[in-house]
Amino acid sequence: MAKAKLEKTESPAKLEEYYRQMLLIRRFEEKCNVAYRLGKIGGYMHTYVGMEATAVGIHHAIRPGYDTMITAYRDHPQPLLLGSDPVKVMSEIMGRSGGLSRGKGGSMHIYDIERNFYGGWGIVGGHIPLGGGLAFAAKYRGEDRVTICLLGDGAANQGVVFETMNMAGLWDLPIIFCIENNEFAMGTRLEYHAADTQLYKRGEPFGIKSERIDGMDVLTFQRDMQRIVDWVRKEQKPAWVEIMNYRFLGHGAADNDRQLYRTKEEEEEAFKRDPILKLEAVLLERNIMNREKMEAIDEEITDYVDSIYEQADASPFPDASEVYDNVYTDMEPEKGH
Secondary structure, three states, X not given: OOOOOOOOOOOHHHHHHHHHHHHHHHHHHHHHHHHHHOOOOOOOXXXXXXXXXXXXXXXXXXXXXOOEXXXXXXXXXXXXXXXXXXXXXXXXXXXXXXXXXXXXXXXXXXXXXXXXXEEEOOOOOOOHHXXXXXXXXXXXXXXOOOEEEEEEOOHHHOHHHHHHHHHHHHHOOOEEEEEEEOOEEOOEEHHHHOOOOOHHHHHHHHOOEEEEEEOOOHHHHHHHHHHHHHHHHHHOOOEEEEEEOOOOOOOOOOOOOHHHOOOHHHHHHHHOOOHHHHHHHHHHHOOOOOHHHHHHHHHHHHHHHHHHHHHHHOOOOOOHHHOOOOOOOOOOHHHOO
C-alpha cells in the first residue's frame, strides 16, 4: 500500500471542514436508516457509514463541479459534497417529487447534471462503461477533466470492467477507477468471490497505473488521491485504485443480520479504525478542537439533518399521471404491449 507523507500541511480550517463533512455524511446516513425502518423510504437503500473518509478525500482531490463522477448504488454522499440541495437528495431517497430525479429514482438513482454527477446506478458494474464514455468525451473535446468512476469490490469481477479497462488503456482515457473495497460483496467475503484478492493488480495487464491505498484515514487518503488525480490530469492516462475501507452497517438497510457473514469481534476491530474517531484524535492532538466543540458541531449537524428530513417528509409524492413520463417508450399502457 502506498504511503503518503505525514507533514502537517492542512490548516485548522481545512481539518474542521473535513470533520464537518464526515459528520454530515454519518448523521445523514443514520437518519436515512431510521427513515427506512419507519417505512418512509421504499425499495432498497445502501448507506455509507464507515466509509466517510473516502467520499471526503476524493471530493478534496478533484475540481468539484468540473470533473465528472459516476458511481453505483451507494450514492448519497457524493451529491451532498458536490453541493446538491440536501433536501432534494433526501426527497429523492424518500421518493418525493422534489427529488433530484423527481422522486422516480429513489436511493440508487440520485443524479445532478449541473454538478457533473452522473449517478447513482443500480446494476452492479453497469455504470462502468458509462464512466469510460465520460472520460472519452472529455478527451475528445480537448478538456482536462478527470472522471472518477466508483465501484465496489464485487463489481470488480464483472466482464464489462475488463472491456472498459482495455479501452481506457488503449486510448489513454483520463479516468480513475476507484474500487471501494469494503471487504464484502453484499454478504460474501472478498476471498470467496475473487480468485485474486489483490484487486489493485487488475489494471496492470492493461498498462494502467495501479495501486492500493488506505481509505479510512482522511488525511493520508486525500493526499494519495490528490497525487493520483494530478497525475491523471497531467498525463491524460487512466489509473486503477483499490481503496481499502470497511462498511460498518449491512450491505443495504434491509440487511439486519451482519453476523451471518462476519463476527462481532471483527466488527469491534473495524470500529477502532472509524475514520471520524481517527480525525478527532488528530484534532485533539493538535489542539485544534476540544470535546466540547466537537459535541457542539455534532449537535448542530444533527439538527441540520433533522431539518432536511422534515422538509423532505413534508413534500408531495409524484403525481400518478407522471408515471410514464421520462421513459423510453410511447407505449399506451391501457392497451398493453
